[in-house]
Amino acid sequence: MSDWYRDFANSGFGTTITRQLGLPRPAVLRRYEPGRPLLPGPAVLGSTGGGRLGDTLTRVLTDAGVAVLPPVVADGPTDGEKPAAVLLDATGLTSPGQLAAAYQFLAPAIKRLGTSGRVLILADPPAATDSPATAAARQALDGLIRSVGKELRDGSTANLVYVPEGAESAVASPVRFFLSGRSAYVDGQVLTLAAADVPTGEDGERPLAGKVAVVTGAARGIGAAIARVLARDAAHVVAVDVPAAGQSLAEVANEIGGTAFQLDITAADAAARLVAHLRERHGGVDVVVHNAGITRDKLLVNMDAARWNSVMAVNLQAQLDLTAALLAAEGVLRPDARIVCVSSQSGIAGNRGQTNYAASKAGIIGMVRAWAPEFAARGATINAVAPGFIVTEMTAKMPLGTREVGSRINSLQQGGLPVDVAETIAWLSQPGSAGVNGQVVRVCGQSMLGA
Known part of the structure; x- marks a missing residue:
């Protein structure tokens, strides 16, 4: 869907007007296209x-x-090609005094960063030390990177990856993700890796070749986008949605060469039916994306039990039940499986009139963190993606003022697209993301709401 203000601000006349009036000018983001360089x-x-x-x-x-360039000198010449990315290896940081070196490297390099550039810092986790000074220095990078993300312009982003000792083999996949167009709407995020067995030789264009992926709520919107991106990355997608959405579901499945499976995920036999389908038709499953969700908004004091219960049933309980069933069913969930759960910015920051929705989405985060050790023991992962303001048919029906505020209050000054959520989920689904487990990645353009 078109962003009228972004398109206007980047037109010849619009650029002149926005500059003269000091208005924001949202950039056209660099998004992933197969065949393009990293x-x-x-x-x-x-x-x-x-x-x-x-x-x-x-x-x-x-x-x-x-091409890898040496650090930029603050008072050096400014001619030459602008860097597309700035990476800082801050592992080994032991004291706040050493942060000055980070500033001295980052400031001149970021000043010359190109359009839709990337800033990425890698460091040791604060929790991996008993030294207050060392922990302080490492944690300081969290505040630094989030602030940098708010200072960048022209569609550039900044993110931080904590890399504990022993997790070096897991670095490649997140580095490629955060530098690529896949992460166009991921900004100001902090990720902690874990040691894992990461396969080598992954096909960058077809990373999910031979994989079977389930996507719930796949008939439209973000779910359909997820199904399309997973299929683009060579997965066979089992598109799941309620029988009432059967026609749309079939259209999505046919478009991507996948399989449509009509299922009410809140039904008492839903988990058993899904397990049986995956076992009999596909011999198991490699990727499960819990995307299905509903809203039934009302102020808490005016909310009836039906609104509360239906949201909890679809958004949270179904994810718990389906995941538990897949874990218990011998041979269905493959050893290196990837589970990705769709949470929400509302589950982190809360939202007026959405106590049921926010509670269910926060519950997903708790579920993911609690299950992460069990998944790690299987060589599998479970993570959550928390979208912010994503431009969909639903948001297009909002009043203009509400829609504009929602889409602008982030560092990138625009709403995200369904494909932005899908790209993050597809990355977490890859074999190379084995070191990412129990994490929550916000796809929100670094929204000003929440952490």
């Missing part, structure tokens, strides 16, 4: 604190065909 230009790589990831990061970049 970055449209070189990357600047720096280190502070005696970082241990320099060789790993250089290898990831060069393998992707990205």
Whole structure:
């Protein structure tokens, strides 16, 4: 769907007007397209604190065909190609005093960052030390990266990845994601990796080849976008939705060469039916995306039990029941499976008139974190994606003022697209994301609401 203000602000006349009046000018974001290079230009790589990831990061970049430039000198010449990304290896940081080196590297490099650029910091987790000074220095990067994300312009983003010792092999996949167009609407996020067995030789264009993926709520909107992106990445998609959406569901499944499976996920036999279908028709499942969700908004004091119960049943209890059934069914959920649960910014920040919805979406985050150790023991992962304001047919029906405020109050000054949520889910579904487990990734353009 078109963003009228963004399109106007980036037109010849609109650019002149917005500059003269000091109005924001949302950028046209760089999104992923198969066959395109990881970055449209070189990357600047720096280190502070005696970082241990320099060789790993250089290898990831060069393998992707990205030229690696040395750190930029603050008072050096400004001619030459603008960097498309700035990466800082801050592993080994032990004291707040060393943060000055991070500032000295980042400031001149970011000043020359190109359009839709990427800033990525990698560091040791604050929880991995008993030293208050070391923990303080590492945690300081959290505040730094979120602030940088709010300062960047022209569609650029900034993110932070904590890499504990032993998790170095898990670095490549998140680095590629955060630098690529897949992460166009992911900004100001902090991710913590875990040690994992990461397969090598993954096909960048077809990372889900041979995989069977289930997507609930796939008949329209974000669910349909998820199904399309997973299919683009070579998965066979089992598109699931309620019988009432049967025609739309069939159209999506036919479009992507997948399978339509009509199922009310709140029915008493839903889990058993899904397990049986996956076992008999597909021999198991590799990826499960719990996307189905509903809203029944009302102020808490005016909310009836039906509104509360229906939202909890669809948004939270069904995810619990289906996941538990898949875990219990021998041989159905494959050992290196990926479960991705769709939460919401509302589950983190809350939202007026959505106590039921926000509670259900916050519950998903708790579920993911609690199940992560069991999934890790299986060589599998479970994560959550929390969308912010995503432009859909539903948001298009909002009053203009409400829609404009919702889409502008983020660092990128625009609403996200369903494909932005789908790209993040597709990344978390890849075999290479084995080191990402129990995490919540917000797809919100670094919304000003919540953390």
